[in-house]
Amino acid sequence: MTIPSVRGMKDVLPPESARWAALEAAYLAYAARYGFREIRTPILERTELFARAVGESTDIVEKEMYSFSDRSGDNLTMRPEGTAPVVRALLAHRAEIGDWPARLCYTGPMFRHERPQKGRLRQFHQFGAELFGTDSPYADAEVLAFLSGFLAEAGLAEISLEINSLGDPACRPRYHKALSEFLASREGRLCDDCRRRRIQNPLRVLDCKSEGCIKATEGAPSILDSLCDDCRLHFGSVEKALSAAGIRFSRNPRMVRGLDYYRRTTFEFVIPGMGAQNTVAAGGRYDGLAEMLGGKERIPAIGFAIGVERLLMLLGEGESGGGSAGVFLVTSNPRFMDEAFRWKMELIGKGVRAEMDYEGRSVKAQFRRADRSGARAVVVFGESEDARGAVVFRDMAAGSQEEISRDEAMRRLIRLTKEE
Numbered sequence: 269m270t271i272p273s274v275r276g277m278k279d280v281l282p283p284e285s286a287r288w289a290a291l292e293a294a295y296l297a298y299a300a301r302y303g304f305r306e307i308r309t310p311i312l313e314r315t316e317l318f319a320r321a322v323g324e325s326t327d328i329v330e331k332e333m334y335s336f337s338d339r340s341g342d343n344l345t346m347r348p349e350g351t352a353p354v355v356r357a358l359l360a361h362r363a364e365i366g367d368w369p370a371r372l373c374y375t376g377p378m379f380r381h382e383r384p385q386k387g388r389l390r391q392f393h394q395f396g397a398e399l400f401g402t403d404s405p406y407a408d409a410e411v412l413a414f415l416s417g418f419l420a421e422a423g424l425a426e427i428s429l430e431i432n433s434l435g436d437p438a439c440r441p442r443y444h445k446a447l448s449e450f451l452a453s454r455e456g457r458l459c460d461d462c463r464r465r466r467i468q469n470p471l472r473v474l475d476c477k478s479e480g481c482i483k484a485t486e487g488a489p490s491i492l493d494s495l496c497d498d499c500r501l502h503f504g505s506v507e508k509a510l511s512a513a514g515i516r517f518s519r520n521p522r523m524v525r526g527l528d529y530y531r532r533t534t535f536e537f538v539i540p541g542m543g544a545q546n547t548v549a550a551g552g553r554y555d556g557l558a559e560m561l562g563g564k565e566r567i568p569a570i571g572f573a574i575g576v577e578r579l580l581m582l583l584g585e586g587e588s589g590g591g592s593a594g595v596f597l598v599t600s601n602p603r604f605m606d607e608a609f610r611w612k613m614e615l616i617g618k619g620v621r622a623e624m625d626y627e628g629r630s631v632k633a634q635f636r637r638a639d640r641s642g643a644r645a646v647v648v649f650g651e652s653e654d655a656r657g658a659v660v661f662r663d664m665a666a667g668s669q670e671e672i673s674r675d676e677a678m679r680r681l682i683r684l685t686k687e688e
């Protein structure tokens with residue numbers, strides 16, 4: 269009996285893994301252009317971090333976290349999202365991270381115990397970024413420009429940006445009340461979860477995917493009509509800065525984020541016409557989170573996360589990349605293996621990808637393997653050539669081959685791969 273993998277957790281195999289690595293490198297390089305530096309936080313955090321930051325009444329904390337107590341009895345959780353850990357790290361290492369604004373980005377796995385029938389993974393991956401220390405509308409526009417620029421450069425052409433403002437503690441309670449009253453009149457049509465949410469967190473009802481709740485909330489009051497002057501001004505300035513940056517967007521007043529810590533600007537990048545699974549990246553402003561996590565000062569902040577699996581799926585197959593150039597060393601007799609192995613080690617030492625057969629397969633079988641490996645050149649160690657201190661050098665792309673001296677062959681192999 270072989271051991272199956274954990275449900276909802278997937279192996280990333282070559283050549284797919286090369287696409288992952290390339291996309292991740294492209295993301296970090298793009299982030300660096302905007303001054304974002306990478307932070308790597310642990311996968312395990314104390315459960316209270318997410319209970320406090322994400323919110324007790326969210327689906328994530330109520331139903332989806334991988335939580336357990338470890339051998340010392342500490343309550344730990346495998347991170348379900350990236351922002352709370354970054355804020356925790358920021359508060360712990362404020363001085364080392366440097367002056368405001370601080371720009372941090374990350375890549376890595378997240379864990380949520382979601383229902384598998386949705387086709388969602390329980391270990392999924394995100395690229396994220398967080399900008400701390402300014403509530404300037406330019407910061408919101410910068411983060412959106414960064415995200416939109418990266419997605420475009422990655423090759424995602426057809427995306428649209430939807431934005432909203434969730435207000436702040438000064439004006440959101442008023443909207444809560446208005447929405448809650450509206451929902452009270454339609455209580456019978458809401459799902460069980462939403463009946464409970466109507467009191468605790470009515471905004472989440474707008475986010476519910478159940479058919480009845482979507483119908484019941486048609487005609488709900490718009491949060492954009494309840495914003496206080498400060499929030500309205502801020503939202504207007506974000507829109508102005510986006511227009512100045514040439515970024516197209518539309519308002520979506522029904523957009524709420526699943527997490528309680530968001531304030532003011534929220535946004536989603538969506539693929540038009542893709543239904544419920546259409547969000548590629550999302551985020552928002554979370555000015556109150558640092559204080560919720562015990563920080564002494566209010567730290568304005570805005571950030572986003574990109575779903576890596578979704579992005580890769582949308583980008584399609586594309587180049588597999590990753591080590592297609594190289595050399596295959598064919599031995600016509602096992603007595604040449606020592607020599608071929610020395611060549612292989614020397615070539616690898618000089619930065620050339622080199623392969624050979626260790627099993628004494630036929631020359632024909634070795635050539636088949638060389639073909640499949642995508643090698644650009646094959647060197648054959650043969651009996652008659654060996655007597656003359658030579659090898660057969662085959663250029664796979666040109667389909668030509670000739671006998672040359674061993675020194676010349678080695679020089680050509682190194683030159684060949686330097687051309688890449």
Ligand SMILES: [Zn+2]
Nearest residue numbers: 459462476481
């Ligand atoms: Zn519902």
Ligand SMILES: [Zn+2]
Nearest residue numbers: 436439496499
């Ligand atoms: Zn407000």
